[in-house]
Amino acid sequence: MTTTSRDNENQETQDDSIRTKNNVLNVINVDRYHSFNKTARILGYVQKFLDNCRNTVPNTRRLATTYLTPNDIHNATMKLIEAVQHQRYSDVFESLCSKSTHRHALDGIWIQSLMIGDKTSRNTPDIYNYYTSVSNYHIYPAQTQSMKFSVKTCHHANLLLSAAVDLQSSDLYEISIGDWANNRTKLHRKDKNGSMFTIHTPRIVSCTAQITFVISWKSNGNILLIKETQNGTEIIFDWTDPSPLVIKGVGIATAWGSEGLWIIQHTAVFTGHYCFVSGTYGFMSLLSTSIERSEIGCLSQCSPNDTCLGVNFNSDTNECQLISAAQPIIKDILEDWVLYTKCLQEDMMCLACLE
Numbered sequence: 466m467t468t469t470s471r472d473n474e475n476q477e478t479q480d481d482s483i484r485t486k487n488n489v490l491n492v493i494n495v496d497r498y499h500s501f502n503k504t505a506r507i508l509g510y511v512q513k514f515l516d517n518c519r520n521t522v523p524n525t526r527r528l529a530t531t532y533l534t535p536n537d538i539h540n541a542t543m544k545l546i547e548a549v550q551h552q553r554y555s556d557v558f559e560s561l562c563s564k565s566t567h568r569h570a571l572d573g574i575w576i577q578s579l580m581i582g583d584k585t586s587r588n589t590p591d592i593y594n595y596y597t598s599v600s601n602y603h604i605y606p607a608q609t610q611s612m613k614f615s616v617k618t619c620h621h622a623n624l625l626l627s628a629a630v631d632l633q634s635s636d637l638y639e640i641s642i643g644d645w646a647n648n649r650t651k652l653h654r655k656d657k658n659g660s661m662f663t664i665h666t667p668r669i670v671s672c673t674a675q676i677t678f679v680i681s682w683k684s685n686g687n688i689l690l691i692k693e694t695q696n697g698t699e700i701i702f703d704w705t706d707p708s709p710l711v712i713k714g715v716g717i718a719t720a721w722g723s724e725g726l727w728i729i730q731h732t733a734v735f736t737g738h739y740c741f742v743s744g745t746y747g748f749m750s751l752l753s754t755s756i757e758r759s760e761i762g763c764l765s766q767c768s769p770n771d772t773c774l775g776v777n778f779n780s781d782t783n784e785c786q787l788i789s790a791a792q793p794i795i796k797d798i799l800e801d802w803v804l805y806t807k808c809l810q811e812d813m814m815c816l817a818c819l820e
Contacts, residue, residue, distance in 0.1 A: 746797060
């Protein structure tokens with residue numbers, strides 16, 4: 466493939482943008498301040514000073530005011546949010562910068578899973594209440610008897626294969642990938658059977674990279690876990706339960722102090738449906754910011770863009786922010802803003818409206 470000078474210029478501009486956002490955290494030491502508002506105001510004054518220094522036009526008034534305007538505070542707040550996003554989700558931005566990822570950016574549900582501590586199916590009777598059911602995201606692996614997923618965690622990437630779609634059943638298999646400080650993988654069946662096995666799997670998951678697996682099962686009790694590698698695939702275990710449970714639901718979690726970022730694979734079908742939450746802002750990575758006359762105009766910028774998951778729209782200023790796909794939903798209450806996200810299975814899988 467031939468790379469044009471324009472492609473190189475665009476990539477350099479994109480890289481410069483990422484470096485600029487990260488450099489905000491080098492301008493001021495945010496750890497010194499315990500108030501977000503104070504940090505934003507300090508950055509506002511720093512930005513005002515820098516803008517003043519960059520103004521090289523002669524005979525112009527350097528600063529219109531010596532105090533911060535609401536616009537100064539807003540801009541500083543956005544810069545802080547973007548800088549922290551780039552620092553916290555650097556892997557997300559790397560994937561977004563990949564053209565191959567862009568084609569299928571919506572074909573994955575990103576989930577920051579629950580961390581269940583030292584709870585397991587062996588010591589916690591209602592362990593299913595501590596897992597995140599993928600059915601909450603309108604994903605139903607039982608239909609294909611398999612689920613492809615990626616996970617980034619230092620250890621203890623846990624799966625729950627349940628006899629109930631919503632996981633509310635004591636008949637279940639619990640699989641811990643990277644147990645014992647990322648050295649073992651084990652399976653435990655919770656019921657009167659109590660079957661369990663453990664295998665040696667050193668460094669099976671990673672703190673810094675998404676590792677892809679496929680879990681599948683059959684009606685005859687066979688459960689198969691496969692790991693994708695650079696050289697193909699590796700079978701982690703292939704086990705058959707002589708008295709199998711009927712698996713209807715799948716849950717995910719991490720344990721023992723390890724946070725987890727999961728990507729559950731699916732095929733997105735966007736047909737123009739959105740859901741929205743008023744008075745809510747998506748604190749997520751942005752593709753672009755513009756001023757549009759209405760929400761319809763804002764959404765029309767997102768709809769044809771396969772890398773756009775949704776928008777933040779400000780009903781007071783008409784500011785339109787396009788939100789990147791390939792990241793978890795992070796939202797909070799913020800007046801005058803409305804968060805929209807695409808529904809990824811016709812009029813379902815509307816991520817902004819899911820709790």
